[in-house]
Amino acid sequence: MKILFLNGPNLNLLGLREPAVYGRVTLAEIEAQIRSKANELGVNVDFRQTNAESELVDWIQQAREVFDVIVINAAAYTHTSVAIRDAISGVGIPTIEIHLSNVYSREEFRHHSWIAPVCKGQITGFGANSYLLALQAAISIQL
DSSP, X not given: OEEEEEEOTTGGGTTTSOHHHHOSOOHHHHHHHHHHHHHHHTOEEEEEEOSOHHHHHHHHHHTTXXXXXXXXXXXXXXXXXXXXXXXXXXXXXXXXXXXXXXXXXXXXXXXXXXXXXXXXXXXXXXXXXXXXXXXXXXXXXXX
């Protein structure tokens, strides 16, 4: 099984950016935790981050026939990107949307996700554990 973890804008600043909201764990630390757990479970993961919407779209499109599941933290693009929504819908790969913070307890504009309707499910508000929960969910939807 191969799972693609995609991370959107500003997630490269985890640990520094608004730690009261996003925590002090870095994206590199999250990636190491996911890789360790995936190895334990015999699952292959690819972990990527970009600030560019077009790169996320390209990665989603390239995932066809390579990955079994996509896990995406589209960050701010969650609330703005029809292009990412259309890419997810177009490739037909089960996709799980994740967020570190509970977007529904934050500003009103964060309450709407363009990608949620084309995702298998959504995990939000569990900090770095959102990634571990997504790994478990990705494995379970492929069983």
